[in-house]
Amino acid sequence: MSETILDRIMARKRAEVTKARGRISEAGLLAECRGAPPTRGFAPALIAKASQQQTAVIAEVKLGSPSKGRIFPVGVEFDPAAIAAGYAGHGACCISCLTDRDFFFGDDVYLGQIRARIGLPVLRKDFVYDPYQVAEARFLGADAILLIMAVLAIPQARELEAAAFELGLDVLIEVHDEAELEAAHELKSPLLGINNRDLKRFVTDLETTFRLARRVEAGRLVVSESGIRDAGDLIRLHDQGIHSVLIGESFMKESDPGAALGRMLDGARMRDG
Structure with missing residues (x-):
């Protein structure tokens, strides 16, 4: 079987953690x-609004992704704190910060x-x-971590979730298909992210959210992730009872991501208004 992008990413993560342990235990x-x-209560903020x-x-x-390369416009200064402030000023509920360097052009320092x-x-x-990364997230100033069921066995995910809760961190569990959703139901976090991106073909389809959301057990908040491009997509999700979303690329391809968020939310409100 040929090596996938996830295989390469996880090999790099193992090397990063080994190196980090050499700096601080x-x-x-x-x-x-x-x-x-x-x-700061990541889960409560989402649940209250939704x-x-x-x-x-x-x-x-x-800044970018393995499939698209750099997303943010060339020639525009990439200032993570200013971008986050723009989001905050245009109606964001929470912020997601990429810290992976080699594949997503992120950095730990951005979070702080x-x-x-x-x-x-x-x-x-x-x-x-690894639990080390959970402690690292808390040290860096995170309020929540992401657990991607595509790369975790259930016992491993349980251990990481427990480590997060012990440190006061919330957990967003991410799934891509039915098998991962079944595994996610073994965890306790109320936040269940459904990623609309097919990890094999790297195409996105909102129908993934609609299909899997019907199988999500009561008491979980569905967060639709990836492939949400415009106000029409927000309206489609809203009409299916899904009020929480994670959006990156649609905003980050604009020179003013916060303003792009504002336009999308305004467009969705116009239908309801």
Whole structure:
């Protein structure tokens, strides 16, 4: 079987964690976390807004991706904190920050810059497989982590979720298909992200959210991820009872991502207004 992009990413993550442990131990990270400010309630923010049937947007700060390369316009300064502030000013509920360097052009430092600039809860978007990365996320200033079921066995995911909860972090569980959704139901987090991107073909289809959402057990908040391009997509999701979304590329391809968010939300409100 040929190596997939996920295989390459996870091999790189294992090398990163090994190197990071050489700089500071997990016990050292946890000691640093004990003096960290309280987390900002990522899950409560989403649940509160979605429960009012308002669109709760997790707006993503993302320079690029493996499939598209650089997304943010060339020639425009990439300032993660300023982009996050723009999102906050145009109606975002939470922020997602890519910290993976080699494949998504992210950096750990971006997360701290964003947290220092705005008051919204921040998700560390990365490929978490080791409790060390959970402690690292808390140390960096994250309020939540992402657990991608495509790269985790159930016992591993449970361990990571428990480590997150112990540190006051919320967890967004991500699934792509029925098998991953069944596995996700073994976890406790109320946040269940459905990624509309096919990991084999790298195409997106909102029907993935609609198909899987019907199978999500009661008590979970569905977050639709990837492939949400315009106000029409928000309206389609809203009409199916899905009020939480994670959007990155549609905003980040614009020179002013915050304004792009504002236009999308305004377009969706015009239908309802």
